[in-house]
Amino acid sequence: MEYTRQRILVKGIVQGVGFRPFVYSLAQSLNLKGFVMNSSEGVVIEIEGEKSSIFFEKLKTEAPPLSQIMHVEIIPLHYYGYRDFQILESKDEGSFTLISADVSLCDDCFRELLDKNDRRYLYPFINCTNCGPRYTITESIPYDRPNTTMSVFKMCADCEREYYDPGNRRFHAQPNACPVCGPHVELIVKKERDTFLPSDTNKALQRSSYAASDRREHSNPIEKTIQLLKEGNIVAIKGLGGFHIACDAFNKQAVERLRLKKRKSN
Numbered sequence: 001m002e003y004t005r006q007r008i009l010v011k012g013i014v015q016g017v018g019f020r021p022f023v024y025s026l027a028q029s030l031n032l033k034g035f036v037m038n039s040s041e042g043v044v045i046e047i048e049g050e051k052s053s054i055f056f057e058k059l060k061t062e063a064p065p066l067s068q069i070m071h072v073e074i075i076p077l078h079y080y081g082y083r084d085f086q087i088l089e090s091k092d093e094g095s096f097t098l099i100s101a102d103v104s105l106c107d108d109c110f111r112e113l114l115d116k117n118d119r120r121y122l123y124p125f126i127n128c129t130n131c132g133p134r135y136t137i138t139e140s141i142p143y144d145r146p147n148t149t150m151s152v153f154k155m156c157a158d159c160e161r162e163y164y165d166p167g168n169r170r171f172h173a174q175p176n177a178c179p180v181c182g183p184h185v186e187l188i189v190k191k192e193r194d195t196f197l198p199s200d201t202n203k204a205l206q207r208s209s210y211a212a213s214d215r216r217e218h219s220n221p222i223e224k225t226i227q228l229l230k231e232g233n234i235v236a237i238k239g240l241g242g243f244h245i246a247c248d249a250f251n252k253q254a255v256e257r258l259r260l261k262k263r264k265s266n
């Protein structure tokens with residue numbers, strides 16, 4: 001029997017950066033059969049077909065911009081007879097792989113964000129395979145949606161369609177979300193009127209204890225927060241990686257009150 005199947009283990013920053021969709025498209029274009037999947041060591045690929053040498057070349061030269069290949073291991077195997085090329089579910093082997101850092105908004109998402117006809121018009125949590133949160137939403141590896149803080153947000157039909165379409169920019173984009181199904185921004189005003197918490201509504205927030213008397217505002221929370229800061233209030237802004245406490249640094253009273261609350265002398 002001939003060694004016509006190849007198993008490829010790719011290590012480095014190869015999860016959450018559009019690597020599997022890239023491998024999928026590359027294999028399709030070269031008529032190769034097999035699979036690609038995330039494992040806790042990196043990405044595992046198996047290919048069968050005539051154009052495997054072009055595959056190896058393009059794997060390195062055309063890899064997605066955010067990926068960083070550090071090591072490629074190729075193991076020759078006996079022919080198996082794959083009928084198509086698939087993206088398979090992850091295998092968790094409890095080892096270690098590298099997760100990309102959070103990536104700032106890409107040009108495509110920026111364009112959608114400001115497009116009145118786009119379903120994500122002004123949606124602050126817009127992202128795709130080329131941008132968005134990674135490290136801060138990862139709870140465990142491999143990097144798949146159930147292992148991220150996004151697991152509590154069930155994708156709507158529109159988002160799901162993007163997620164499963166290999167030709168879409170959001171194919172397997174784990175933090176994929178929209179105003180219908182994803183997190184949103186809200187402002188929580190404490191009853192005693194001295195602390196304000198604009199926040200996304202993720203699980204952590206639902207777990208935190210806010211008094212029932214606290215007021216929750218859903219309309220224009222960002223503009224209202226700016227107003228509150230200008231009025232000298234203290235605001236805790238909950239982002240993807242924790243809280244950022246803010247006040248007007250030029251407002252002496254606000255700064256003093258914050259120092260008092262934080263028990264800092266200067």
Ligand SMILES: [Zn+2]
Pocket residue numbers: 105106107108109110127128129130131132
């Ligand atoms: Zn993007």
Ligand SMILES: [Zn+2]
Pocket residue numbers: 155156157158159160177178179180181182
């Ligand atoms: Zn959605």
